[in-house]
Amino acid sequence: MNAFKKFLIALPLALGLSVAQAAAGGYPLDHFPTGKLTEQAALQNGAKLFVNFCLNCHGASSMRYNRLMDIGLSEEQIKKNLLFSADKVGEPMKISMDPVDAKVWFGAQPPDLSVIARARASGAGSGADWLYTYLRAYYRDASRPIGWNNAVFPSVGMPHVLWEMQGSRGATIEDIKAVKDEGGATTGFQKIVVSFDTDGNRTEVKEKVDGHPHEGTTVTLGKAEGGSLSAARYDEEVADLVAYITFMSDPSAQARTRMGVWVLLFLAFFTVLAWWMNKEYWKDIK
Structure with missing residues (x-):
């Protein structure tokens, strides 16, 4: 628990912002399309985007590559298309960047994203809402060292890694x-x-x-200009990426939901059966 608390405290600092500033953005959050969480194609595309754009700097040490089989990918597909920073599918999603180099390049080591979708939940919206809005709220700011700023995360330290898709605005x-x-x-x-x-x-x-x-x-x-994708298509790609990051923060969530439905149905059936048996048992006595 102490390590998790330290992670939550260090997260804004790792992106070049104080905790107070990070909470002071005040930009309204857009609603993440939750239907993406049950679409295998969206989750698979999100996994591809995560490996190609996020896993270069951010690790996900609590997530193992073999959990990607839960979203319909085979072991061969994982090895061929997504296994760039490990040798076996049973290994966690770590990065090869040295922490010392990270501090020199970024001022702090980029945070692990294993549970970022849960850590960013607040009264303003879910963690998925925050991520979905954040990745679509970058704008050009030449006064910043990285050349970018963010409406959700003012004075952000992370550059806009998806800018070629969205364009500049x-x-x-x-x-x-x-x-x-x-x-x-x-x-x-x-x-x-x-x-x-x-x-x-x-x-x-x-x-x-x-x-x-x-x-x-x-x-x-x-309005964004010069991107390789239309605004609507970019939003779809970001939604897929956020869907995967949300899945990654709790890979068993869908299985638990399905099991919960069957448990509730069983309890409902058992309640009716128990009521009927009680009625039959006591009818002659009454």
Whole structure:
């Protein structure tokens, strides 16, 4: 349990952000299409995307390759198409990158993604909702070392690894806040609008706001341009990837659900049978 707590605390830091900042994004989460969790084709495509785009830096040490058979893949298919960082299908999904090198390149070792779908669940939505929105919320920001930023995870340290599929886009960030004097009294309100174009170039405009507007930050993402996929198709690919990551966090979930249905049916049948036997047993006595 202590190791798991440390993982949760270190996760935002490993991506270059403090815990407080990570929670302060405030960007609304989109609903992940949960039907993907029962589609074998979606899970298999998600596994392929995970191995090709995520497993280069992020490990999944609690997941073994042979569990991919649970989503309809044969041992031969796993060996031929997905087994790049191990020799046997019984091995966990680890990466070969040295932790020391990771800290030099990224500032911290990229977190293990075995249970990220569960760790990211909150009152704002499920972990799958968070991941689905996060992977679709990148925008160009030339002021960042990696050239990217994220509406869900401000000042993110992870680059947009799927940008060639989605393309590049800008964003507009509108921040309304109170202006206070030296004594702390509110003297007015100011709106700061920061815009990024598709190359990440930044412009900023400040203006006074009359009345008593609602304070807060609003992020509006622009339209992606130059990607190899349409916006709808990119969303489908991300949904497949998130479906696999969610499956990976609890591979036995579907089996437990199916078993639970049969258990409930059995209990319902047994309840009726017990009621009937009780009625037959007591009818002559009453």
